[in-house]
Amino acid sequence: MGLAFPALLLAALAVAVPVWVHLAFRPHAAGRILPSLMFLKAVELKVRRNRQLRDRALLIWRVLLLLLLVAAFAGPFVELSGSDSAARAPAVVIIDQSASMTVGDRWSEAVASARSLLRATDRQVALLGAAHQTVELTPFGASRSERLAALASAEPRMERSDLGAAIQHAAAWLARHAREQQLPANMPGQVTVVTDLQASALSQASLRALPGHIQIDVEVVGGPVRSGTRQPNLGIESMRMRGDSTTLEVTVRNTDSRDASDRELFIQAGDHPLAQQSLSVSAGASRVVTVPVTRAPDRAVVLRAALAPDDFSYDDTNALVLAPARTRQLGLLGAGALGSVHQSAFGSIQKPPLSVAGEATPDRVRNRQLDLIYIEDLQDARTDLALGEFVDSGGVVIALVDSAADFARLRRTLDSDGETGAWPPATAVDALRIDPDSALPQLHEAARILGSLGASHGLGFTTDAERPALLYWNDGRAAAFVRSQGQGRIVVLGLSSVRGVLARRPELAPILQALLRVALDEEAGRPNYTAGEIVERPSSNPTDADLVLLTPGGVQRVVRAGRDLVAPAVPGVYTVTGAEQVEPWQFAVRPDIRESQLEPLTRPAFEKLVDAAAESSRPANGGAAAPRDRYPWAWWLVFLATVAALAELLSALRCPSAATEMRNEVQVDA
């Protein structure tokens, strides 16, 4: 037995009112009038007032009624004992399907965790998938095998998830299930979220009204939160090469209020340990660790830093590609590779030096002899190139896509080594507007432009491996994608993209160039880029930058981004705000992505956020939800009780005395 609103029991003090009424309005002796007391004064008597209550039965009835009313408001419910209660309480398991779950083993860990949750309980469990939109994978009535099958077939999506909306969805689902099963509305329910707990996935705005009777648990998979080996108060802030390209600088920052001492910093080159240094960092301070490196003559090397020996991962930004000490090599695939097209497209590229190495053969790709691969015709693309691995190691792939079939083919090509997952998403294929007739020259034009801007450095405008660098907007549709994969970039250009847009809106050219310059300057570690006059940077640290917002007025803002921001380049993640005012070619970012939210989210922070949301929906009396919401009829009862009390008060005022009750008023002390 429990009470949903135990604080409401204080209302039981209201029983003092009827008691007072029965005391104060008991019949008083009005005084029998006699003509004269001349003969009676001598027999005056001592009297003792009797505090006897009037109409005890009525009083008891009223007090009982009041107590019952209070008890009803307090929301009593019967808790089934032990496992019965747990077995009856429905539960919802939410599995995070955001793009960040594709990193490392997070998805498999999440699936395993969710599977164990589904197997461990006999209660009614529903399964939700949380991405940008919440998907109901299995309802409450599904069997265990159906739930496990749905879990096995689920995949992460290249979207940013909104766990707040998913939790909200789960709460609504629980409420709906309770209604359908005729269970108590405030019956405890449990929501378990299996997630890697990215800050961007938890929008506080969507957690405004969490019912208090729902318990929310979180199973964290992947990342530093799970590993437990990395001290939470120390983090790698940045990795960069000095100008001589022989010294690696790793900035370690202590974000905690405690000093960190005797910590170890591990540096790895490729799969081999490179250096290990001890360091101590004061609270709130940063420390730069320098490590001498040597560039390989023939291939790029990935440098990774970690604060624990087992914490090297592809999914974080604690990595840097050390370019080989040679001219960048461009590999070609398809017709362009055999003809003279590439000569016009890439011949003018001078900065930095880029040479055309010829056809991108599997050996060249595998041995990392190429830095950039241009796929002009996907019909000729080979599936044995292991392009995913190539991109992961810092390579850049530029692909020409002139049809949905080409897009799917590109996916297969990139998937040939099974590393690229589900990118680009199928929904993006339909968004492409392809003009086959002008495809080639437009691509060449785009390639020329990009090449003149140093496309050999890759088109990544960002240093974040998980972020897309560019979302090109054409007639309201995504026409070009640049997506980071591992340490490299994949560029997919729709054929009608660059040239058509530039033809219609020539002012776009300097904007695009400025954008690219910003990215290239950042990558080169040169903060003083020429486009600075049209760029407002909130941070002087270029490695922190940069979602880019383009407007007709130019590059207006470079938004500081945290390392955990996961925002794949698909429509819906980037949304145009105020569509009627925004030009079709504009870039835009979600307005709800703010700097304050771009922070790693720890379990305590998550729980605090959830508790705050639950608390905000909880009334001041400590109840689980507003009584007005849960007991709409209760206010009518309050109204009726008030009217009854007033009527009682009026009747007591109108009939204050009754001569026949005199014996209750006075007792004679003989």
Next chain:
Amino acid sequence: MSGTQRRNAAAGLVEPAVLAQVDRLELVARQVVAGMMSGMHRSSTVGASTEFAEHRMYTPGDDIRRIDWRVYGRTDRLFVKTFQAETNMDVMAIVDCSASMGFETGGVTKLRYALMLAACFGHLADAQRDRFGAALVNEQVVSLRRPRAVQDEGLMRMLESAQANGSTNLGLALEALTDQLKRRALIVLVSDLYMPPQDAVSAIAPLLERGHELSIFHILDPGEQELDFAEAGIVEDSETGVRIPLDPVAANRMLRTRVEQHIRGLEQALTARRVDYSFGDTAVPLAERLRHYVARRRRAQVKQAPR
């Protein structure tokens, strides 16, 4: 019909409570006086007058000038001629209308009873061609109508409009009233006389000093002689507002004795001053009370009559 009511009906009397339901005091007075007459032989005040009344046997001490010698010549016995007394006196009814007079437990208040009594006196006076007046007093003279030979409706309206309120101070009221009465009169005072006998004597002293003949009707409600409730509680003095707790059972043990002592004290004190005092409660029919009064008064007149 109770035994008392049956006896009263047989005697032609009407219960005061029944009479109290009649609004017009004049009708009440006629009824009462008619009832009174039916219960007694018509007689008149015997005394010196020009209207022959009867012969009676001569007894030593009689005035020999009243011997009817003609009868003696026929019968050889001495008879004395008596004559119907002719009176033309003033009758003044003074009714106590203090708050205590408003008490009732038997259907008629003491005030109503007193007013009916006064009206009866008015009716009797009118029948005897006497001048009749009335006054309502409590601590002062509330209303006054001086005696006059011909009565109009104003007197009855004054009596009918009387209300029981105020406290009693007969001393002040009667002193003030004495100044208003120029001629000697038969004064009929009706009151519950809640005052010590000495105070009562002091109150009527001015009237007696002026030579007025005083008849006092002391009336009480039956409930004043024995409390008719048993629950202990608060009782309040109707005139002073004083409230005291009271156990009626205990009070009744001594109340009757004290009332009787009070009545005896009044009777002794007033009779000693040649005041006609009579006590009765409001349950006593008016006619019976009047009859007793008349009879008592006739006896007194006979005693006082010159022989």
